[in-house]
Amino acid sequence: MSDRDVVSWQLGRPARAFRGVAVRCPHGFPAVTEQEPHTDDGTPFPTSYYLTCPWLVSAVSRAEAAGGVSAWSEEAATDRELGESLRAAQAEQRRERPELDVGIAGTAEDANVKCLHAHVAFALARPGYILGERMLAEIEEPWCADRRCVDAVADDT
Secondary structure, X not given: OOHHHHHHHHHOOOOOOXXXXXXXXXXXXXXXXXXXXXXXXXXXXXXXXXXXXXXXXXXXXXXXXXXXXXXXXXXXXXXXXXXXHHHHHHHHHHHHOOOOOOOHHHOOOOXXXXXXXXXXXXHHHOOOOHHHHHXXXXXXXXXXXXXXXXXXXXXXX
């Protein structure tokens, strides 16, 4: 089974704008993908790195539902180190996709935190992104213990 097939299984839909796997989980399955700037039909895909690990996606979704976007936005606005980290990552994202001229998760403003999933994916793919690494550090169990993505391979046989 190809990485694209596993990612499609993880997402529950066909992978779009898939370039390749940027980060694998401890079990060897795709966790973060690198994305093309556009889908096959030309639609812009502003996120360079996309979180696909179902376990980690669920954990980050819980953090978002608990007010994570607002909390991290406030933290980045008041903590100099986190604010600088956010601005540097936004600038790096813009350099990677100059044709789209957007930050992480398609943000227009460099001080904005939007979609914790995209920030965690960026941190995993680009170590040193302090804000995203702190988001990830707050997740108690970022990786599943049971290799659940092996089901994608089992479903293919």
